[in-house]
Amino acid sequence: MKNKIFKLNLELLGLQLFFAVLSFFVFPFFSWIDGWKWIHGIFVGWLFLGAIHSTFWQRGNKDYKNNVIYNNHLKEGQLPKKLNMANGALYALPFLTLNLLMLFITFILDNGSSFGNKVFLIHRVLLFSLASFIPADKSVYYWPVCILLCFVMYLPCVTAYISGAHSFSLTEKYVPKIIYKSVKKDK
Numbered sequence: 001m002k003n004k005i006f007k008l009n010l011e012l013l014g015l016q017l018f019f020a021v022l023s024f025f026v027f028p029f030f031s032w033i034d035g036w037k038w039i040h041g042i043f044v045g046w047l048f049l050g051a052i053h054s055t056f057w058q059r060g061n062k063d064y065k066n067n068v069i070y071n072n073h074l075k076e077g078q079l080p081k082k083l084n085m086a087n088g089a090l091y092a093l094p095f096l097t098l099n100l101l102m103l104f105i106t107f108i109l110d111n112g113s114s115f116g117n118k119v120f121l122i123h124r125v126l127l128f129s130l131a132s133f134i135p136a137d138k139s140v141y142y143w144p145v146c147i148l149l150c151f152v153m154y155l156p157c158v159t160a161y162i163s164g165a166h167s168f169s170l171t172e173k174y175v176p177k178i179i180y181k182s183v184k185k186d187k
Contacts, residue, residue, distance in 0.1 A: 005091050012095045019048040019129035041132025048129045053160040056088055060164025088161020099150040
């Protein structure tokens with residue numbers, strides 16, 4: 001169980017770093033568009049949150065299938081196991097904690113020292129894929145927006161795990177109906 005949570009959180013951190021690097025290299029190409037910062041932020045943020053959603057949807061679906069297999073192979077006298085829907089929130093808690101801890105350390109060390117600047121740089125790199133939503137200067141809104149972004153990254157983890165455990169996917173349900181026209185049979 002701990003190994004599964006550790007691997008899942010490493011994957012989330014890897015996704016966060018991957019999309020930060022992707023965002024860093026894609027950032028300059030949108031500079032000629034008016035409002036490019038928002039277009040870029042919405043596009044890369046949507047891809048990043050979609051990747052997080054996909055990771056947790058797969059985890060929820062896998063846990064559901066493992067639970068069904070376990071319940072189908074019960075021995076006499078064993079009680080069936082129920083899948084806890086709060087597992088998605090528990091699995092992603094270290095990811096949220098790491099982001100909030102990094103934000104808190106950045107807030108504490110925001111005194112202009114070289115170590116504080118390095119921590120601030122690490123914090124900015126971690127949130128770079130959502131950088132267009134963060135105020136450029138350290139205004140009054142800087143820290144609340146960063147805290148909100150940490151929870152925005154956490155929310156898809158919870159919802160995707162639940163939808164994966166119920167094998168519910170909006171894209172699988174509605175996209176084929178939009179793309180493919182259904183053929184009506186004549187009577």
